[in-house]
Amino acid sequence: MRLGVPRFLFFSFLVLTGSVSLQAQNIQTPAQFLGYNLGERFTPHAQIVRYVEYLASQAPKRMQVQTYGHTYEGRPLLLATLSSEENFNRREVIRTDNLKRIGLLPGQATGKQPVIVWLSYNVHGNEAVSSEAVMQVLYNLVTSSTPEITKWLQNTLVLVDPCVNPDGRDRYAMWYNQVANQLPNVSPLAREHQEPWPGGRTNHYLFDLNRDWAWQTQQETQQRIVMYNQWMPQVHADFHEMGVEAPYYFSPAAKPFHEAITPWQRQFQQIIGENNRKYFDKNNWLYFTRETYDLFYPSYGDTWPTFNGAIAMTYEQGGGGRGGRAIVKADGDTLTLAQRIAHHYAASLATIEAASDHQEQVLQEYQKYYQQARTNPTGAYKTYVLKAGNQPGKVRQLTTYLDRQQIKYGYASQNSSGFGFNYTTGKSEAVKIELNDLVVSMYQPKSTLLKVLFDPNTKLEDSLTYDITSWAIPYAYGLPAYGLKSRVTNTSENPIPAGVKASSATVTTGAPYAYLARYNSLTDLKFLAALLNKNVKVRFSEKAFEAGGQQYAPGTLIITRTGNERLNTKFDALIKAHADSFGVQLTPSPTGFVSSGVDFGSTSVRSVRRAKIGLLAGEGISSTAFGEVWHFFEQQIHYPVTVISTETFNRVPWQQLDVLILPDGRYNDIFDEKGLTQLKDWVRAGGKVIALEGAAAHLAGKRDFTLTKRKISDSIDLKKDPYRALKRYGDAERTALSELVQGGIYRLTLDNSHPLAFGYGPTYFALIQEVNDYPFMQQGWNVGVLKKDIYATGFAGSKVKKRLQDSLVFGTQEMGRGQIVYLANNPLFRAFWHSGKLMFGNAIFMVGQ
Incomplete structure (x- = not known):
């Protein structure tokens, strides 16, 4: 069977675009450039890059491609710009005019x-x-001169990211x-439909980039958002795949819609x-809408x-990954890669066409969206105040x-008072706004995004949702915060006011006995790790002191x-240099x-x-959970970690490790009885195990481990209530929600x-x-x-709330000389729960010393 572009696929191209112009005769089609028809194999990212660059070189008056960044593995991230020749020549004016219209640029x-x-693909x-x-x-947009595409490119400027995640794709x-x-x-059953661990879904550090747009923890996301903010498009489409048995999904979306989404965006x-x-x-073609x-x-x-503000x-x-080039579905039909290409192609051009057909209204509504954001923002709170206190590290993390x-944000320029919602207590109360507190006003272009990210109690119109239901930034950063219904105007826009910027050590005469550094943020943890990497001996006090x-x-x-x-003589210079690089304030002490x-x-x-640290990875381990820990060491605190495969776990030379980290996963096939015994012997000799989520669950109740699981008793006797077993099939999904916690704080x-x-x-606020x-x-x-x-805040099923009460979340036990x-x-969820x-750093460096 030859899996080229089938006749129906050509038909769909023609339905959308009409005939190809004469100029296209000089530009190679994808098949001519690649040497095979689309759908016959998967194209390496480097070849995609070469073809996109080739198209731009062949149509310089209509298309440009630029490299806006690189992945962790060094692959380029591209953005192609396409439009009519008139628009293309004015593309920089179009970009800056767009930002001026919404208040992100003056003029x-x-x-x-x-x-x-x-x-985005x-x-x-x-x-x-x-x-x-x-x-x-891209080929059809560049080469076609049909009236339809000509009109589309007169009314739109199209930005195309051909591969958001090159590392995962390759x-x-x-x-x-x-x-x-x-x-x-x-x-x-074929091997080509059984993708091995960790799969290609995620990036180099095994992060799901489709869940990182708001948090921007990954290099690829950070670079893409810089470019996105330079353009601020009115329409954005994100192309995905789902299970083999599903057909095609397009908008309108399913409920719940966030309350911040406007009627026009829904329309x-x-x-x-x-x-x-x-x-x-x-x-x-089969499709569905308004579900999932x-x-x-x-x-x-x-x-x-x-x-x-976009639609x-x-x-x-x-x-998806199981689809390969062709696979038989449960209904007996064969799904081919060529068919899948046809559907995404059709949706791509249909989206551009819809934007073109409604050009004036889309632009008017977009401008109105930002006008309201600046002058009459929605939501109960008009100002957010975050207490700076003596935690400059956390404040700098948040302002970054x-x-x-x-x-936009500012700092309180004087002491004042107000009344607002206290994130810590969950109550409305009097607020003391102190000099240099961080003040974030809703009266700004991005106030809707601000509301969504900071709102402590997001309204959920339907509990059937696809992901977590709470994420309020003050909780995520661990800063005391208030939401005020009034507007606070007495602020300074100095980027780092006096009293917030950390300085290096206070100047003293002579050599101090010791340097003291407060320890309450990730910045302080990075400072500690950097000193340990330089073999500096660092102590910490287990008790408070003056x-x-x-x-x-x-x-x-x-x-x-x-x-x-x-x-x-290098001691003082080394300590001060590291403190300066991390913005840590040192206090010299002349005495012990x-x-x-x-x-x-x-x-x-x-x-x-x-510590010499081992981290388990491989079959049975959640790839994203492993990635969160791996990224924490390599990209956040820059401390060495040895990744150990589950396949070799039972052969680990334990004496070469001080700490072993067990990420979330299914451990039944990883630990045999011998391996568990070896692990306990190593801990008793002074080792430390950090067991996260599923790893903790696996250890719970086993011999010598003090963590246990509570038995859930059925409080209703079915003999007394035989109808309890009766339930509606159509209610199964909602009934299951009563047993779930969907990312509640x-x-x-x-x-x-x-x-x-x-x-x-x-107090600590956990995203559970x-x-x-x-x-x-x-x-x-x-x-x-x-x-x-x-x-x-957040959703939890009716049967779950009582089960959460009086339960352990974080704990330690001694086992011999170890922990x-x-x-x-x-605590590292998606790297955004700062x-x-x-x-987690304490578990590594502080516990058991």
Whole structure:
């Protein structure tokens, strides 16, 4: 069977575009350039890049391609710009005029504005069909001179990202091309339909880039958002694939819609959906709408652009990593790669056509969206105030994040008062606004995005949603915050006011006895890791103390000259240089004696060991959970970690490790009885295990482990209530919700005298996604627990809330000379839950010293 472009696919091209112009005779088609028809194999990313660059070189008056960044593995990220020759010559004016019209640049717009349409392909690497389709999309836009496409390109300027996730795509494409039969094996049992761990969905660090738009933790996302903010398109389409058995999905989206989505955005989703339907009906292609894919979670490729004013949508084609070049579905039909290409191609051009047909209204509504954002923002709160306090590291993290989002902020220029919602207590109360507190006003162009990211209680119109239901930024960054219904105007726009910018060590005469550094943020953890990498001996106090008239909390870093004699005269310069590079404020101490608390020579002042760390990866381990830990070490704190395969776990030379991290996963096939015994022997000899989520669940209840699972008893006797077993099939999905936690934020009580919670107050807000039913440990330390008054925000099923109460989330136990650290909740979730990162660092460096 030859899997080229079938006749029906050519028909769909002609239906959409008409005939090809004479100038196209000199430009190679994808098949001519690649040497095979689209659909016959998966194209490596480098070949896609070459073809996109080739098209731009052949049509310089209509298309430009630029490299806007690179992946972690060094592959280029491209953005192609296409339009009519008139628009193309004015593209920089069009870009800046667009920003002026919405208030992101000063000045007045000067000319006619086309609709800016951005098309994103292949954000999930093994949903590889879209980057095959994009080559046909670009070819037809560049070469066709039909009246339809000519009109579209007069009314629109089209931006195309041909592959958002090149690393994941090549991981999939290279694997598939290596294992596929010469002729496609359509059996789902064939090797070419069984993608190995970790799969190609994610990027190099195994992050789902389609869940990173709002958080921007990954290099690819950060670079793309810079470019996106320079253009601010009115329409954005994101191309995906789903399970093999599904047909095609296009807008309108499913409920819930976030309340910030405007009636016009809903209406235009409907219009674009109708335009897609026109072509799918003409070709008798199956499709569905208004199911599964909602518009609530803010970090998708459809929602984040929506909260930036665009009309944005997801397109989903059945197939994905299992689809290969051809596969037999359960209904007996064969789904081919060529068919999948045809569908994405049709949706691409139908989207451009809809934007072109409604050019004036799209632009008017977009401008009105931003006008309202600046002058009459929606939402209960008009100002957000975040307490700067003595946590400059957290403040800098947050302001860096706001800068990436183009959200404006200032600092309180004087003391004042107000009334607002306290994120910590969950109550409305009086607010003291102090000099240099961070103030974020809703009266700005990006106020809708600000509201969505900061709103403490997002309204959920339907509990059937695809992802987490709460994410409020003040909780994620661990900063005390207030939402005020009034506008606060007495602010300064100085980027870093006095009192917030961290400085290097205070100048003193002579060589200090030690340097002190407060420890309460990821920045402080990075500073500690950097010193350990330089073999600097760092101590920390297990108890609070007072020195030089200042109070210091447990966990304060103490860098004494004693123990670092090998550095000689370099000691002071090295410590200060690292403090300056991280913005950490050092306080020199002329003595090891303290006014109250423990002196620096006390046994309660511990040394931080430069730990050798192992991290488990491979079959059975959640690839994204592993990636979160891997990224934490390599890209956040820059500390070495040894990745160990699950296949070799039982042969690990344990004496070469100090810490072993077990990410979330299914461990039944990883630990045999012998391996578990070896693990416990190593811990008893002084090793430390950090068990996250599924790893903690696997250890719970096993011999020698103090963590246990609560037994869930059925309170209703079926003999007394026989009708309880009766339930409606159609209600199954909603009934299951009563047992779920969908990313709710809950208030944990912390024992912050324990090293696991150093740097925290008595409360920690956790983003909880499942109930683990761990009762308090009778032996060991219950460091982070859920008690009675625990709920903050987000959805939790009716049957779940009571089960969450009086349960353990974070804890430790001693085993011989070693430690087990249980992290039932993931403190590194998607790398955006910044407030949990210090907790994870404590598990590595503080616990068990």
